[in-house]
Structure formats: structure tokens, C-alpha cells
Amino acid sequence: MTASAVVFWVLTLIVLASAAVVVLSRSLINSAFALLATFSGVAGFYVLLGADFLAAVQFLVYVGGILILLVFGVMLTHRIQDLDLRAEARQLVPGLFVAAGVFILLAAVATRTPWAIGAGRLPSATTAEIGRAFLGKYLLPFEAASILLLVALIGAALIVRKREDA
Amino acid sequence: MPAVDLRPLLPALIVAVTALVVLLAQAFTPKGSRSPSMGLTVTGLAGALLLSLTMASDGRYGRGANTGGSVVADDFTLFFHVLLIGLALMAALLSPAYYRENGGDRGEYYSLMMFSLVGMLGLVSATEMISMFVALEIMSVALYALCGTRRDQVESQEAALKYFVTGAFASAFLLFGMALLYGLSGSTSLARVARGVATATPEQIPLAVLGCGLLIVGFGFKVASVPFHMWTPDVYEGAPTTVTALMAAGVKAASFGAFLRVFLGSLPTLREEWVPALAALAAITMVIGNLGALAQSNLKRMLAFSSVAHAGYLMTGMVGTTEASAQAILFYLVAYGAVNMGTFGLIASLSKGGREPLSLQDVAGLGARRPAIAASLTVFLISLTGIPISGGFVGKFYLFGAAVNAGYTGLAIIGVLMSVVSAYYYLRVVVAMYMREPEGEDVWSTPEAPGRLAALIAVAVTLGLGIWPAPVLDLARAAALSLL
Amino acid sequence: MNLEPTLAHYLLVSAALFALGLLGLITRRNAVQALMGVELMLNSANLNLVAFSRFGTGGIDGQVFGTFVIVVAAAEVAVALALVLALYRMRRTPNLDAATTLRG
Secondary structure (H helix, E strand, O other), X not given: XXXXXXXXXXXXXXXXXXXXXXXXXXXXXXXHHHHHHHHHHXXXXXXXXXXXXXXXXXXXXXXXXXXXXXXXXXXHOOOOOOOOOEOOEOOXXXXXXXXXXXXXXXXXXXXHOOOOOOOOOOOOOOHXXXXXXXXXXXXXXXXXXXXXXXXXXXXXXXXXXXXXXX | OOOOOOHXXXXXXXXXXXXXXXXXXXXXOOOOOOOOHHHHHHHXXXXXXXXXXXXXXXXXXXXXXXXXXXXXXXXXXXXXXXXXXXXXXXXXXXXXXXXHHHOOOOHHHHHHHHHHHHXXXXXXXXXXXXXXXXXXXXXXXXXXXXXXXXXXXXXXXXXXXXXXXXXXXXXXXXXXHHHHHHHHHXXXXXXXXXXXXXXXXXXXXXXXXXXXXXXXXXXXXXXXXXXXXXXHHHHHHHOOHHHHHHHHHHHHHHHHHHHHHHHHHHOHHHHHHHHHXXXXXXXXXXXXXXXXXXXXXXXXXXXXXXXXXXXXXXXXXXXXXXXXXXXXXXXXXXXXXXXXXXXXXXHHHHOEOOEXXXXXHHHOOHHXXXXXXXXXXXXXXXXXXXXXXXXXXXXXXXXXXXXXXXXXXXXXXXXXXXXXHHHHHHXXXXXXXXXXXXXXXXXXXXXXXXXXXXXXXXXXHHHHHHHOOHHHHHHHHHHXXXXX | OOOOOOHHHHHHHHHHHHHHHHHHHHHEOEHXXXXXXXXXXXXXXXXXXXXXXXXXXXXXXXXXXXXXXXHHHHHHHHHHHHHHHHHHHHHOOOEOOOOOOOOO
């Protein structure tokens, strides 16, 4: 077993175990911290897959941004003295059925399909290549993404702003 | 490679810039003075509409101009652009009166509405999956926020959160399906995906089918088809009524646009696999939508189930996978969009002091008190039922015809039977308006000029499509031809 | 058994992640936790994209797509948390179906 194989299996263990905690834990805080491990594990996968730029983005945006927002969400919706951060579950059995069914479908296709393998086409450093794609082939969605962020900004501000004296 | 022509992007650009101008104008309007938002919005949208119309009548864009690879400006795109901008224009006309009565006539609202429109415009013109996904998200995120714009109402917030959770769910499925198709074809371009699917080996077919299936789930949520419809009644009821109008008319049209472009335009080689699935979904959607509507006493919830039922009618048209079926769907989207904008718009313009006419008691006797409004509502309701001289009748005729030609006679029969069932709950409203004595005082507002104009346009379109459908049918046919 | 990670291995991990996210989304009443489920699903789709980009014929496009997905996720989370906060301020619960106002 090579080093990369060892890393892969360790990351798999981390990602799946922490994702299970995220989903099944009854405490929101635990879920939020487990999510940290999941996001970091996925970033590890990106490194393993030669996607260095994306791994960095994953860390910066997911771990540094989205997770912090989620933790804020958890904190703000429960006053500190509310120690009982229980998240009740519902529809556990049908949920398990649907999730298991989807997994079996995806797994069957993943293992049975003869994938067209074209390895080695990726450059060793992907950042320049991605930058060229952003400002070339994908310029339009790149610009559109700025509209999306603006929409999120306006929308979030509009929703949480306190009601005016009306 | 032909020269890149960016003019087809101009309407979307105008809408986006207008959205920013409205936002800034809001900031510089002194407190207490009249808000310029509606005027600016209508001006910008009218400009974009004119530009789209000019391009649509310009023959050069028929089979699609080269706009750099992410989007295409063909007849299909331009047809949807005119429709979507027109619908947003009507929603903007209806908004100021509604928001004055319900609080919060603010620039951000118009701005978000226009950004959502930008997303819709992108969604129907995208020929590449990244652009399609980003456009879909622009449309959706703006609408999540719009649903929550009645900040003093718990229903509005609940609706927004429910819409978000189901919408995010749909996006995740759509994205996973796109990822699988990317894995199969090695490209994000729909044309390359089409080639990849067409040349797939028999062992790769399950992968393509799974990708398709995930996309159907994603689009199923967006167009509100059963079994992905459970959010619809709550969200339609809780959202501000003008936003509901935009959701029912605009989002459905834009989502069907992308649905058609992906499935009819890019995945026709897999039709053996997805047509039966779609036919089954269409059948249960029509049945559950109509039966659900029967049980509703709240007008907005009734119309929500009716929107589910109409997703079923539209999907019935899709099983044909021919240009005639795309034509029928495009035509019906125009008729359905105008009717929904009109119905929700009238409910919104009658609202007073935070209340709207939502029950049969509320509309009882409207025929005597407000003859013009009752007559308009009657036109819309007979079009929803599919009674002749309305656009809905012609549309359903073509939709079910497309299904029959594709050999799905049973599906067409279900559609006709369910339309008969729907007559009960639609015409119940008409009966209440004309046959019942009004109860209590007349507490509703009188629609203002902009709202009356929007309703008038909706009535004109509905009757026009019913009496003289040929021009729009021709346009829809040209659009369908450019897709296939 | 071959322990060297291949494309299929990554796809299996991603499938498991997707299923877990789906499970979370279906079974959790708490909006924040449902949101976490969505994030897991988006991460799993991203893992797919990046794996296809590395092993498949896709080239850099998969990674570009992945970057866009992260941007989209950030935008969604911002709006969703605003909604959660606004609802919580009124109702003092972040639960999705503690709904008394809207009949489900």
C-alpha cells in the first residue's frame, strides 16, 4: 500500500465518520464541529486529487466562512443558558430507506461503469489554468457569480434588518 | 469561428443595471417622498422588453448567434426572454399598491425581483452546465429572500425557509446529475454532453440514465411536480402575493425552458428511458394536483395545487419529444403565465391593510360590487379550466394532442378527465362571485392604474390566445425548431 | 482487494456523503442542521467533479465547476441563515415544522 493509499483511507474514515456525526448527532454544536472535520477531509481529498487551488478555496470559504456562519447560526438561535441544544429527528425510517436507496443506486453505477480514463491531462499547478478558464471560457458565469453574491448580500440584509418604525 | 456577438446579452444586462439603479435610488430618496422604484423598474424592464422584441423579429438570431459559448440567443431563448420580461413587468406594475397595503414598499424588493429575472433569462439561454447552475441559483436565491420580504409576518418567513430547504435540495440533486453527465462526457457543454450520451457504450447507459434521473428530480422540484411538490402550497400561501405570482408564472416558465433545453435539446437519444418516467410523473402530478386543489378553501393554496396540476399538463406535452410538443409547451407557458399573473395580481390589488380576499366568502358577490374584477377573474378561471375561447383551451388541446401523437393516449385521457374535475374548484369561485349575496361591508381596495393595466394585459393575452392563437403558435413553433 | 484509490473509490465516498446529507435533510427538523445536510450533498457533488477532472477526460472544467459550487454554497448559506435568524426572532424556534401558522 502506497502512502497516498493510506492517506485516502484515513481521509475516507474521517469524512464519513464525521458526516455521520453531523447528520445523526442530537447536539447542534457537535454537528457543527463534526462538519469542520468533514470539510477539512474533503479538502484533503482535493489535495490528493491534484486540485490544489480548490483545496485552498475549500478551506478558506467552507471552513473559514460557511462553517463560521453556521456556528453563528447555532449560537444566535439558542441563548447561551439554553444548554439543551437538542435537534429532534423525524421520519427516521423513511429517511433511512430513501438515503440507502440513493446510495445503492449511486454506488452500483460508480462501480459498474467502465470509466473513460484520461489521467495525466491535468497540469501540476492548477491555479493558472483555472484563472485562464475563469477569464476565458467561463467569463460569463464568472461575472454572473458576482450578481449571485450581490443578491445574497441584498437578500440577507433585507431579511434580517429590524423592522422600521412603521 | 464566427464573430462573437454580445448583443443578445443586452436585455439581461439592462435588467441587472436597472436593479442596481433602483437600489441606489432608494438610498438617495428622502424619507417620506414618493419612491421612484416602480417607475424605474418599469422603465428598465420595458426597455429590455423592446430590445428583446427587436432581436426576436430580427431574422439573424433564428438558429442562434455566437455569444461566447456559455449562452445562446436562438428563437427559443428570445421567445422565453420576451415572455419572462413581460411577466416581470406585470409583477412590477402590481407591486406598489400591494406593498403599500402590506408594508415595505422598498427598492430592495424591486431590485431582487429583477435579479431573479436575470437568473431566469440566463437559465433559459444557458448551453453549458456551469452557467445553467449559476443562473438557476441567482433566480432561486433572490426568490428565497423575496419570499421573506413581509418581515412582520411569520408565514412569510416560514414560507421562505421552507422554499429554501426544498430549493437547496433540488439544487443538490441537479448538481449531482450534472456532475455525472460531466463524468460521462468530459465536458460541461450541453452539446458535448449530448454527443457523449449519444455515443455511450451499453455499459455506460446506466450512468447516463442515473444522471438524467437526478436532473428530473431537480427540475421536478423547480416546476412543482409530484412527488416533489410538497413545498408548493405553503410557499405560495406564505409568500407575498406578487412574489407568488412571479413564482407561479416566471419560475415555472424558466424552469420548463431549461428542462426542455436539457431533455429535448440534449438528451433526445435517451428518450426511451426518460419518457416513461416523465409520463408516470405527469399522470400522478395531474391527479394529485387536482385532487389536492379540490380540498382547499384558501384561494392561494387552491392556486398552488392548480400550479402543481399544470406542471402535470405541461409534462404531458413533453412526452412527445417532438417539435410539436415543445411548441405546445411554449404556447401553454404563455397562456398559463398571463393567467397566473392576472389571478394572483387581482388578489394582490384587492388587498387592504394586510388582508387579502382568500376565501369564497371574501369573493362572494364580487360580481355585483366589482363587475370588472369579477369578469377578469372569470376569464382567468375559465382559461385555467381549459374552456374554449380562452388560451388555456388552445394550449391544452395542443398539449394533449402531442401526447396522443406520441402514443400516450391514456395520459391525454387522464388530463382531460382531470380538467373536468378542476372545473369544480375553479368554477366554484365564479359561482361565489356571481350567485352568492355579498357578506358584510366591501372592505377591499380599488386596484390602481398600474395594477389595472397589468390585469388588462393578462385578460387581453388570455382571450387573444384563445380567439386568435396563430401568431403565438407560429412563434412557439419557430422557437421549438431552433431547439431541436 | 485493491486498496489503491481509483475513480470508483472516490465516487463511492461521494455517494456515501450524498446519502448522509440526504438523510440529514430528510430527518432533521432543525433548519441549521438541514442546512448542514445540504452542505454535505454539495460537497459530495464537488468531490465527484474533482475526481472526474483528475481521472476522467474532463480536464480542468470539473475544478472550475467545483469553485462555482463553493461560491453558490456560500451565497445560499448567507441567505438561509438570515431567514433562520428572522424566523427565530419571531418564533423562538429554528425548527422547520413547528409551524402552527401554515398547515403543512
